[in-house]
Amino acid sequence: MNSIFTRRSVRSFLPKEVEAEKIEKLLQAAMQAPSAMNQQPWEFIVVRGAENLEKLSHFHVYATSMVGADFAIIVLCNNERLKSPLAWQQDLGAATQNLLVEATELGLGTVWFGTAPHQPRMDYVREFCDLPEHMVPYSVIAGGYPKDPDANHFKNRFDPSRVRYITE
């Protein structure tokens, strides 16, 4: 079964460093996402080090599980790249999801912390990273090797009542 089906939100991690090649592979996967008018508005900041992660974790009331993660990746929109401005949240949603699925593929666990459009969270991340005005924090992902080796597993969410067919 492929990783789309086994990805879960993972919040407990081993104290084991994720290889730099794997981090880069996650970023590669994110950048393969489709985007409106192929605008590819994304930029990424990789945060590592226990002190940095502890400080960043305060951006979101439910992000305490970032303490103990091996890395965080902040997904940003570069407003100067926008050709189809209304689509930025969709583009970055696709990029973020690619990153999460690829992490599962590589044996990693991740959790997606919603950031935009909640202004206090965005402001905290902006200050943490010292971002210029045209860079907008969209999502923050924490990750690492999962403590539970079965953390990513299939849980069936299929609900046929959500589907309608138009065939005639």
Place this chain on the structure above:
Amino acid sequence: MNSIFTRRSVRSFLPKEVEAEKIEKLLQAAMQAPSAMNQQPWEFIVVRGAENLEKLSHFHVYATSMVGADFAIIVLCNNERLKSPLAWQQDLGAATQNLLVEATELGLGTVWFGTAPHQPRMDYVREFCDLPEHMVPYSVIAGGYPKDPDANHFKNRFDPSRVRYITE
């Protein structure tokens, strides 16, 4: 190489029917996406039949490639399911991306037509499907077996200049 890396926008299709089991697998993949507060706001309409697809194709000026596709899937937000209303575009972006990657996995080609928040496109889809007020069209995907067997292929989009590291 996994399908995240080989997925491309595909706009030319064989006149070959996609099996119902594959369509269902696409919907299963979409419903495995994460969502804010696990709200799973998605609903789906599968459109088949040449006449239906031709009629639907007029919702978007660049959707002529829907004529000749085997199916379209309309991804909708059910507003009555929203617990975290601001996150709906992110949730449905992740669900749409899962669907596209899974299609690649199954040997299918797809193209994502941006729909929300463009009001004329949303209005056309609403009327086409006779949607109740609380159902909001988000994206429309056309798909089928690709005419070019190499339609999905790896094109490297990795740009290291988009990545910054905070480690100290």
